[in-house]
Amino acid sequence: MKYSIFLFFVILIVSCKSENTNLKALDLLEYGVPLKVNAPEGSVVTVDDLGVWKDITIQDDKEFNLQIIASQSTTFDKAKIVADQLKSVKESPFFSKIIEEYENGFIFEKKIDEENINYDFRYVKLNGDKEYLFQRGLLGTFSEQVVRTMYEAVQ
Numbered sequence: 001m002k003y004s005i006f007l008f009f010v011i012l013i014v015s016c017k018s019e020n021t022n023l024k025a026l027d028l029l030e031y032g033v034p035l036k037v038n039a040p041e042g043s044v045v046t047v048d049d050l051g052v053w054k055d056i057t058i059q060d061d062k063e064f065n066l067q068i069i070a071s072q073s074t075t076f077d078k079a080k081i082v083a084d085q086l087k088s089v090k091e092s093p094f095f096s097k098i099i100e101e102y103e104n105g106f107i108f109e110k111k112i113d114e115e116n117i118n119y120d121f122r123y124v125k126l127n128g129d130k131e132y133l134f135q136r137g138l139l140g141t142f143s144e145q146v147v148r149t150m151y152e153a154v155q
Helices: 002-022 078-090 144-153
Strands: 023-027 036-040 044-049 053-059 065-072 095-101 105-113 116-127 130-136
Touching: 036 065, 036 144, 065 144, 078 095, 078 105, 078 116, 078 130, 105 144, 116 144, 130 144
Parallel strands: none
Antiparallel strands: 023 036, 044 053, 053 065, 065 130, 095 105, 105 116, 116 130
16 A cells, blocks of 8 residues: 555656656757747747847747747846836736745736636846846736746746
């Protein structure tokens, strides 16, 4: 009996970890951004250079849709940037609740009504004088698990 319970937990842990094994390191340097993220093989990268910032979108044809906003940093205080993002998100009319907070960001729920619940995240990375804000792509509805996968992909 002990061994079957142990085996069950081992299988459960392995199966949970295998969800993210289809993500591969993606070097964004060729797109003008000195970062690496994890993304599904075959993801399409789109870069819009808007002068003041770059909008980088990485998506596959399934459930991965990641947006990165790269800009000149106005501060080197990452905690302040995260706090400002949190304040901004909480002011949204569809903000419902914070799911989890971390040093570099947070995952949150947006609710239009009881049938339309969506999840999103913010993750902040500073690199020299550049600020990178990661979030889920603008189009689509994403489950909490999919958003967690994207959050983990940018760490």
